[in-house]
Amino acid sequence: MSPPGVEPGPVVRVTADTSDRSAVIEAIDDAADVSVRRVGPAGTPSPLGLYTTAGRTAIHTDLRPDAAAEAATTLEDGDFPTTGAEAAVDHDEDTAAIPAPDSGPLSVGTRRVLGPCGWVDPTVRPEPVAAEFDPETVLDRVATVGLRGRGRADGATDDLISAVWERTIEAEGDPVVVIHAADTDCPTDELMCRSIPGRVLDGAGIVADAVGAEDVVALATDPAVEPLEAVADGELIHRAPESFRIGEPTMALEALEGNDRIEARRRPPGPEEWGLYGRPTVVHTPRTLVQLRTLLEDGEGFDPESADPGTRTVAVRGAVRAPAVVELRTDSALSRALSAVDAAGDRYVVGGRFGGVTGSVDLPASAPALSASGLGTEGVLEVLGPDDCIVATVGERAAFAREENCGRCVPCREGSKQLHGALRDVYDGEFDPETLRELARVMRTSSLCAFGEAAARPIRTALEAFEPEFRAHAEGRCPAGTCGGLR
Structure with missing residues (x-):
């Protein structure tokens, strides 16, 4: 008898981010007598087709209907569909998580909380812990x-x-x-x-x-x-x-x-x-x-001696082939997340829309380490490309803060307006870094909620890491060669 929740015989799982998933599943159903499961997204750069039989899973990313049907037919015939697969993994038959290969996006970090994503049936509620x-x-x-x-x-x-x-x-x-x-x-x-x-x-x-x-x-x-x-x-x-x-x-x-x-x-x-x-x-x-x-459920990895027990999920986006979500141990380098999307660079925004701008992500992924470095802990790592102007990047975020703040407290409401205005002045040759830093300090220490506290983080950290780029703009030059000015 199979363990609870484990399907006897061949199983194909198709993730929710598959383009035209219904057509893919229909093609598999027409071609082969295998069990097909609709699962949620796995957080990988590409959608996945997971072909499983007898404790082995072939991981496919080519999910065109014809390719998916051919792999399913191979599985039904008793063979293992490794042709065209990104990876093939041996694992326990009763695993409740996507088996991790030795290479590729699924090998990055440690998929403990993300492990079931893309593997379990999202319509079945597990036994309560x-x-x-x-x-x-x-x-x-x-x-x-x-x-x-x-x-x-x-x-x-x-x-x-x-x-x-x-x-x-x-x-x-x-x-x-x-x-x-x-x-x-x-x-x-x-x-x-x-x-x-x-x-x-x-x-x-x-x-x-x-x-x-x-x-x-x-x-x-x-x-x-x-x-x-x-x-x-x-x-x-x-x-x-x-x-x-x-x-x-x-x-x-x-x-x-x-x-x-x-x-x-x-x-x-x-x-x-x-x-x-x-x-x-x-x-x-x-x-x-x-x-x-x-x-x-399983306390392994939650070290009480750690400053940030457990793991941290990191959504990598920006100048990448496709975004992905990675899970890292909090004592591992944040830069490890970049290997999931084959990205490299020397300029990043860490912590979401109001994250910190930095030239290095070689620091631990823990919240205390990120906060101590002046970066955000939102769980987002944005890669800036060579055409992304630092001044325009922070200016756009200041404009967003000006438009989206709730208006209740003065430091955020007025501070975001003044901050955006001061950044516009840079394009007119007026660069006053001390005024920008003071505005950022007031917003961070006096705002009513985290929106205002974080809204000035991009400019504060960008000045710390890339002040020469602001001076270049005040002199009429954009180092990225793409900046047309703030709106």
């Missing part, structure tokens, strides 16, 4: 390990989640857990909701049990709503409006409450004390929830 632990044990383990929140949308961004839980438990009122899967800045949360939604919801259930919450609510981007709804069991799934600012946790709560004007809330108190409709609210991203579930 929380049933094996009482709430006190969960809280103690999370506190002992020192697990931190992941992503700017998390209510415990880079901080100890156990501290947030404890404040929620001590607060008055009925607590609620919010899954914040509506951050448009980082694609990893959406990836997890599409590929492993049951694990995301189970992670939220663990939190709910730990803090004594009866309600779990999710706010998700449009592509993530349907997969979450398909496996929901009492959780309420809400579709988020398209907005970058919703990524800030308190603005997400404003959206959930249906407010017409979305503004950041003053702190203290934080959401854990006064959150959704005034209830104590724990806000976590799918990245945090899946890390939590992985900790309880």
Whole structure:
């Protein structure tokens, strides 16, 4: 008898990011008598066709209907379809994750939380891990390990989640857990909701049990709503409006409450004390929830002595052949993520739209290391190409901050306007680095929420690493040779 969840006989898995997946699957069905599974995206630069039989998997990236059907026919005939495969891997028959090859994007880093993405059926909810632990044990383990929140949308961004839980438990009122899967800045949360939604919801259930919450609510981007709804069991799934600012946790709560004007809330108190409709609210991203579930399911790799236990996911994008999501140990170099997309360069933005600009990513992938270097911890590594002008890059982000801020606090609202104006002046020959640095400092230290705190990070770090390029623009030269000025 096959282990639970393991298909007897040949199985073909086709990832959700396959172009015209229905045509591919139809071609396989017409050509061969094999079991075909629709799985979520794996986060790799190319979509995958995974051809599995008897503990061996051939990984294909050529998913044209004819090529996919030919590989399936080979599998049905009892042969292993290695022709045209990117890799062939031997593995345990009951594996719950994509088997890692020795080379290629899937070999980069360590796929622990991402492992099931692209392998398991997203419409099947796994057995809950929380049933094996009482709430006190969960809280103690999370506190002992020192697990931190992941992503700017998390209510415990880079901080100890156990501290947030404890404040929620001590607060008055009925607590609620919010899954914040509506951050448009980082694609990893959406990836997890599409590929492993049951694990995301189970992670939220663990939190709910730990803090004594009866309600779990999710706010998700449009592509993530349907997969979450398909496996929901009492959780309420809400579709988020398209907005970058919703990524800030308190603005997400404003959206959930249906407010017409979305503004950041003053702190203290934080959401854990006064959150959704005034209830104590724990806000976590799918990245945090899946890390939590992985900790309880298999604590290997969560070293309590580490400054940032567990792993960090990194979405690599920008001047690359195709974007990818990589998972790294927090003590490994961030630069390792580049090998998943065959990218190289000497200029990067680390930490999303408001990330830090740098000439080197040879530093640990941990949140403390990135923060200490002045970079962002959002889990995004953007590669800038030779035609990407540094001054225009930070200018565009300043313009975005000027247009997208919620307008509630003066440092962010007025600071972003002044920052953008000062960058425009560079093109008129007026470069005042000290004014730019002071504006950035005021925004970082005085803004109401993380939006304003981070909005000036690109200019602050760009001045640190590439000040000569600003001086060149003030003299009328663009080193990249492509800059037409700020709008």
